[in-house]
Amino acid sequence: MKWVKMLLVSKVGLIGVIIIILFTFTAIFAPLIVPHDPTEVNLGKSSLPPIWLDGGESTYLLGTDNLGRDVFSRIIYGSQISMLVGVCSVLVAGLIGIPVGLISGYYGGLVDSLLMRIVDSQIAIPSILLALVILGFMNPTLLTIIFVIGVSSWIAYARVVRSEVLSLKEREYVKAAKTMGVRHSFIMTRHLLPNVFSSIIVISTINVATSIITESSLSFLGLGPQSISWGSILSEGRDYLATNWWVATFPGIAITVTVLGIILFGDWLRDVLDPRTEV
Amino acid sequence: MTYIIRRLFQVIPVLIIVSFLVFLFVYLSGDPVALMLPEDASQAEIENMRKVLGLDKPFIVQYGIFLLNAVNGDFGQSFIYKQEALGIVLERLPATFELMIASIIVSTIIAIPLGVWSAIRRNTFVDLFISSSSILGKAMPNFWLGMMLVLLFSVTLQLLPVSGKGTIYHLILPAITAGTAMAAQLTRMLRSHMIEVLSQDYIRTARSKGLGSFVIIFKHALRNSMLPVITIIALQISTLVGGALITETVFSWPGLGQLIIQAIHARDMAVVQACVLVIAVFVIVVNLLADLLYRVVDPRIKYN
Numbered sequence: 073m074k075w076v077k078m079l080l081v082s083k084v085g086l087i088g089v090i091i092i093i094l095f096t097f098t099a100i101f102a103p104l105i106v107p108h109d110p111t112e113v114n115l116g117k118s119s120l121p122p123i124w125l126d127g128g129e130s131t132y133l134l135g136t137d138n139l140g141r142d143v144f145s146r147i148i149y150g151s152q153i154s155m156l157v158g159v160c161s162v163l164v165a166g167l168i169g170i171p172v173g174l175i176s177g178y179y180g181g182l183v184d185s186l187l188m189r190i191v192d193s194q195i196a197i198p199s200i201l202l203a204l205v206i207l208g209f210m211n212p213t214l215l216t217i218i219f220v221i222g223v224s225s226w227i228a229y230a231r232v233v234r235s236e237v238l239s240l241k242e243r244e245y246v247k248a249a250k251t252m253g254v255r256h257s258f259i260m261t262r263h264l265l266p267n268v269f270s271s272i273i274v275i276s277t278i279n280v281a282t283s284i285i286t287e288s289s290l291s292f293l294g295l296g297p298q299s300i301s302w303g304s305i306l307s308e309g310r311d312y313l314a315t316n317w318w319v320a321t322f323p324g325i326a327i328t329v330t331v332l333g334i335i336l337f338g339d340w341l342r343d344v345l346d347p348r349t350e351v
Numbered sequence: 352m353t354y355i356i357r358r359l360f361q362v363i364p365v366l367i368i369v370s371f372l373v374f375l376f377v378y379l380s381g382d383p384v385a386l387m388l389p390e391d392a393s394q395a396e397i398e399n400m401r402k403v404l405g406l407d408k409p410f411i412v413q414y415g416i417f418l419l420n421a422v423n424g425d426f427g428q429s430f431i432y433k434q435e436a437l438g439i440v441l442e443r444l445p446a447t448f449e450l451m452i453a454s455i456i457v458s459t460i461i462a463i464p465l466g467v468w469s470a471i472r473r474n475t476f477v478d479l480f481i482s483s484s485s486i487l488g489k490a491m492p493n494f495w496l497g498m499m500l501v502l503l504f505s506v507t508l509q510l511l512p513v514s515g516k517g518t519i520y521h522l523i524l525p526a527i528t529a530g531t532a533m534a535a536q537l538t539r540m541l542r543s544h545m546i547e548v549l550s551q552d553y554i555r556t557a558r559s560k561g562l563g564s565f566v567i568i569f570k571h572a573l574r575n576s577m578l579p580v581i582t583i584i585a586l587q588i589s590t591l592v593g594g595a596l597i598t599e600t601v602f603s604w605p606g607l608g609q610l611i612i613q614a615i616h617a618r619d620m621a622v623v624q625a626c627v628l629v630i631a632v633f634v635i636v637v638n639l640l641a642d643l644l645y646r647v648v649d650p651r652i653k654y655n
Contacts, residue, residue, distance in 0.1 A: 189361070193368035195638075196631040198593030201611070205627060208615035209380030285492050289597055292494050293612055303492075310498060310601075314506045321502070324495030332490040339486075 078344055085340030091333025098148055099155040106145035107131050110300055114140035119316050135318040137308060143319055146305050147326050153301035154330065157218055157287040158280040164222025165279060169229025170272065174260045176230065177237025188234075191227050199224040200289055207295045214297040217290065221283050228275050236268045270345035277338035281331045288327050302327050355643060362635055367418075369631045374417045376627075377620045378410065426625040431614070436621035440607065440629050446516060447606035450595050453522050454530030455584060461534040462580075466541025467568060473546060481538065488535030493594050497528035497601035514603040521602075529598040533591055537583060544579050548572045578648055585641030589634045 079085050098105065108131065117140040121128050128135065133144040176187040194202070202224040210216040240246060241264070249259050290296045291303025302323040309320030384400045392400075401407050405416055420426065426436040469481040504524060505513040512521050548554065549572055557567045584591075596608030603609065607626055614622035 186364075189364040190368055192361075192365045192635075193372065193631070195589055196365065196369055196634045197372070197627060198589045198596070198630065198634070200593040201596060201627060201630065204612065204615055205376050205623060208618065208623065209376065281490070288492055289494060292492075293597070293600060294616070306495060306498070313498060313502055317502055317506075320495075320498050324492065324499065327495065328487070328491045331492075332486060335486055335490055 075344075079340075082340050082343075084336050085344075088333045088335070088337030088340060091329060092337055095151060095155065095330050095333065099151040102148045102152055106142070106148050107133070108142035108145045110141060110145040110149045112141060116140065119312075121316075122318050134322045135316070137305075137316060137319045138312055143305070143322055146300050147302065147323055149300045150302040150305060150323060150326070151330075153214070153291075153297060153299060154284045154287060154327070156214065157221065157297075158284040160218040161221035161225070161283045161287075162276050162279045164219060165226040165283075166229055166272065166276060168222065169226035170233055170265075172226070172230040173233025173268075174237055174264060177234040178241060178256065178260055178264065180238075184234075187230070191230050194224075194227050200286060203286060203290060204293065204295060207290065212290070212295050212297060214299070217287060217297050221286050221290075225279060225282065225286070228279065229272065232271050232275055233268050236271055237264050240264055240267055274338060274342045274345060277334060277341055281334040281338070284327065284331055284334075288323075354646070358639065358642065362639060365635060366632070369635075370418055370421055370628065371414065373624050373627050373631075374414050377624055378413070380618065380620060421624075421628065426628075427621040429614075429619050429622045431617055431619045431622070436619075436625040437629075439610065439622060440625040443605065443607050443610045444629065446604060447592075447595055447599070447608065449522070450525055450529060450598065450604060450606060451591060453526035454528075454533065454591065454595065454598075457526045457530035458534035458537055459580070459584075461530070462537035462541055463573070465534075466538045466576075467545055467573060469538070470542045470545035470549065471564075471568065478542075482542070485535040485538040488531045488538075491531065493528050493532060494597050494601050496531055497524065497598055500524045500527060501601075514601075516605055525598050525602045525604055528601065529591070529594045532594060533584070533587060536587065537580060540583055541576055541580060544576045545572055548575050578645065582641055582645055585637050588637045592630055592634065 079089060114136070117129070117132065117136050118138055120132050120136040120140075122135045123130060123133050125135075132142050134147065135143050137143060137146075172187055172191075176184045197205075203220045206220045206223065207216065210220065246259060246263055249263055287296065287301065288303030288306070291301045292307045294307065296303050305323040306320050309316065309318075309323070313320055384397055384404070384406065388396060388400055398407075405413060408416070424437050428434065429436045429439055432439050465481050465485070469478040472478050501513055501524060504511045511524055512518075515521055549568075554567060554571060557571050558564075562571075595606070596611065598604065599606045599608030600612055607630065611623060611626045613619075614626065
């Protein structure tokens with residue numbers, strides 16, 4: 073209840089949550105929402121403008137592309153890929169980054185140096201470039217894309233978790249547990265992990281947003297999953313920008329609004345979970 | 352001094368790991384021989400080619416050879432361009448640099464006035480508007496922004512060229528596209544830093560001396576915010592390069608981004624390797640310089 077109240081007080085957080093709920097709803101119930109089959113080619117209806125322009129037709133809300141496919145239905149279906157890739161790749165990133173951060177911060181010394189040099193070397197390769205190169209030799213399927221985006225974005229977890237563990241391990245209760253001979257793995261998972269959890273939640277939220285953008289960039293470059301995604305609709309619309317501007321415009325708005333919602337929610341979460349950052 | 356030397360030594364393992372990653376990508380990408388030889392090549396020819404390329408040797412030996420060659424700037428031949436891979440990459444590098452420098456200029460031109468303005472008009476409508484715009488700038492995928500700019504300025508208003516490179520007009524839209532995300536981040540950072548600086552004692556002293564607020568803001572406060580601005584740009588250089596690579600494909604800008612995406616699609620691995628390594632070395636050097644500069648300019652920072 074306290075959370076709901078806090079959410080209602082913060083307008084920004086509320087806007088974020090509403091956008092996220094809408095996005096989730098759209099992705100789950102896509103088949104029920106769409107007025108047309110998103111893959112259905114209908115050359116008789118090709119290049120129809122959005123409904124409010126001259127020549128628009130009532131069931132084609134956002135117009136059609138050059139093959140007569142309904143842009144609105146395609147965008148609705150595209151949300152599924154964004155959602156799936158966004159959430160799952162963040163899980164992959166967390167599964168790599170959190171243990172690395174815990175081990176690096178807890179053990180320190182040589183292990184830490186080695187792991188941190190690996191982190192440094194991944195920072196040196198822009199994550200979109202890393203994803204592109206890995207996809208160059210893996211077939212771009214939904215699974216490989218999730219994996220690739222996860223692998224190229226785990227460093228944020230490793231760095232933040234490590235720096236928090238560095239200060240946490242100096243606390244009395246951790247020292248006490250060590251003196252009592254508690255196993256290292258137990259200290260890391262039971263004493264340290266719960267205390268870095270709020271940071272992990274905040275990074276994850278922002279990471280979902282970044283992953284959605286990365287996925288759409290990859291799709292835009294022709295290395296996305298071979299299904300309808302916001303990036304691929306955009307990429308198809310690019311060749312018809314001068315005549316069918318709506319095909320490339322609306323998926324971009326969908327991406328922007330979704331990412332915006334997640335960023336707003338993430339900002340709000342950071343303020344709520346970490347009162348120290350409040351000015 | 353010892354710090355600088357230690358920091359330099361840290362770079363070596365990073366370079367080795369990067370080179371290993373780059374090698375690994377190509378190793379995992381499969382046998383390049385099939386792509387290099389004509390389709391009707393006999394088994395003996397394939398075996399021979401593998402020997403010539405050293406592909407019959409164990410993994411670690413292959414990596415050793417790759418590393419040695421890489422240190423000498425030899426990444427092998429591009430089988431598309433029939434030239435030294437590194438040469439092709441270095442030929443494309445200036446175009447990418449040009450785009451990056453232009454986008455840094457654009458982002459600072461946008462961010463400095465906006466960041467300062469929202470800091471001095473803190474918690475007003477102006478501040479709210481600037482803050483929301485900067486979140487929006489972060490949320491937009493840059494390739495989409497690029498396309499929308501083309502739609503508005505090239506297709507509809509016919510003011511600027513759609514794509515390509517040549518005049519300064521060709522540079523405007525790509526620079527805005529690649530610079531917006533950075534501008535958004537700089538604005539937010541500058542705002543919070545300016546707010547902090549403006550509450551410092553020396554600003555109050557300057558005020559009580561009767562100095563005009565213009566002098567205070569631009570001479571005293573902003574100057575102190577420039578260091579974090581430079582640091583943010585340097586630390587974000589990796590993201591900036593990534594953004595530039597994508598922007599290039601939107602505007603057919605003849606830089607590294609276009610080159611590497613073609614190379615990936617064609618599996619021209621020599622070019623991919625050279626590209627990634629050149630970019631990584633560039634990012635490492637910029638980060639190192641920023642780190643050192645930071646410590647030189649601000650001696651309060653501890654050498655840890």
